[in-house]
Amino acid sequence: MARVDRVSSDDLMSLATDRGTVPMQVGAALILDTRAGCDPADLIAAIGRRVPAVPRLRQRLVRPGILFGRQVWVDDPRFKIEDHVAVVSRPTAGGMGGLLEIASELLSTRLPSDRPLWTALIVPELDDGRTGLVIVFHHVVADGIAGLAILSALADGNPKTPNPIFPHAAPSRTELAKDAALEALGVIRRLPQEIVRLGQALGQLGPSLRTHASRSSLNKPIKGRQRFTVVTCDLAAIQEVGHANRATVNDVVLSAITGALRHLLLQRGEDMNEFVISIPFSSRRAAGAGSLGNQTGAVPIRLPATGAPLDRLAAVATITRAEKLSTRGASAAILGPLFRALARVGLFQHFVDHQRVVQTFVTNVRGPATALTFGGFLVRDIVPLTVAAGNVTVSFAVLSYAGRLTITIVSDPKTCPDLPVLRAALSRELDAL
Structure with missing residues (x-):
């Protein structure tokens, strides 16, 4: 019997909520040290050799039909590395700023649904002998932790997949029907645990759902392409501050963000003393290349x-x-069914464009403590990439890597034209701490 690899219920939420003008995509920009010279064709070939270590990168999503259960992942026999990795065809101006412009365009361009849901772009000759590599996944492929697992599997020095069979045969309709029936029985057996999880979710989300976040210019419907800017700092210094104050790195970052947002709004003539921030809490501590997808709930915290x-x-x-x-x-037990139901009746986009639950999103992922190499080149920095969505005009993606902490501020240019003010305020808040 062929293995039936279905999307999870959390993955279904990522698919159902991909309804607006901004696609549900995430990624990273890697800065490679290529001072010794780099032929982009060799880098594409190196990525192609590593891709078999991550089976999901050669699979596409297929809808088997209403009687055969949820979507399934199947090997794409037409997979070619050249369809997924390209070299930027125009010169890059401004180093990191130019790279982030290209990353924004790539992240805001919807991936084709008839092939594996990822793409990458090589940006040569940034400045100072560096090359950029922007990798973008649909959110159904990976959340933040799973995305790091993909990058680690593609990096040098990891075990290769010995003579992988490709493509595997897709499951037959009979096999899909049997698997769907077994899955339905499993749902019934897990019902007591799901009821407990639902109660835990209500406990997490209840206080936030009973009160509204204060109205501000941080909540306006956004459209189209995003804009990125980056703040970096020494990870050891942040850890030292946290340790001295019984706090975590994430606590230090959140404290700096609230102070920076307050400064931004004061500049706009608004005065706010607190903010409701949506923070993802993953149900797993780590992921491997064979266990991707989403296992994350979000909790609004005031x-x-x-x-x-x-x-x-x-x-x-x-x-x-x-x-x-x-x-x-646990919150996914409520958010998943709620968002899927709203999407099914065409109300999800209206809901997120007018919600008053949260004012910003902050996602923080712990990356590798030691530097990676990619295609034989040292990875000097990794910039996390995500999108702002709904009516949240500014959000933050945080990643630690090789002794540095990188905070990417994601904004909608039309509703947040003063992004430099926020970046400067965040840098000052981190320095003050």
Whole structure:
């Protein structure tokens, strides 16, 4: 019997919510040290040799039909590395700024649904002997932790897949029907656990759903292409501040973000003392190349934005410490069915364009502690990429890598024309801490 590899219920939420002008895609921009010279064709070939280590990168999604269960992943016999990795055809101006412009365009371009849901672009000759490599996945392929697993599997020094069979035969309709029946029985057996999980989700989300986030210019419907800017700092310094104040790296970042958002709104003539931030909590600590997809729930947390920096940090740490006692990722038990139902009746986009639950998103992923090499080149930096969606005009993606902490600020240019003000404020808040 062929293996039936179905999308999970959490993956279904990623598919159902991909309805707006901004596609549900995530990615990363890698900065490669290519001072010794780099032929882009050799880099494409190196990626092609590593792709078999991540089976999902050669699979596409297929809808088997209403009687045969959820979508399934099947090997794409037409897969060619040249269809997924290309070299930028125009010169890049401005180094990192130019790379982020290209990354924004790539992330905002919807991936073709008839092939594996990922793409990559090589950006040669950035400056100072560097080359950019932008990799983008549809969110159904990977969340933040799974995305790092893909990058690690593609990097040098990892085990290769010995003589992989490709393509595997797709499951027959009979096999799909049998698997769907077994899955239905499994749902019935798991019903008691799901009821418990639903109760945990209500406990997580209840307080936020009963109150609204204050109205502000941070909540306006956004359209189209995103804009990125980056703030970097020394990870050891952030860890030291956290350790001295019984706080985590994430607490330090959240405290700096609330202070920066308050400054941004003050510049706009708005005064806010707290912000509701949606923070993802993954139900897993790590992922492998054979276990991708999404296993994440989001929790809205109300955090203070006023007070002395260290006092605010202590308050943030106390709030997040209490939240961590709840079950990781439990909120997906409510959000998944709710979002899928809204999408089915055509109301999801209206809901997210007018929601008053959260004012921003912050996702923080712990990356490799030591530097990777990719195609024989040292990876100097990794910039996390995500999208702002709905009516959230500004969001943040945070990644630690090889002793550095990188915070990518994602904004909608039309509703957040003052992005440089926010970037400068965030840098000052981190320095103050």
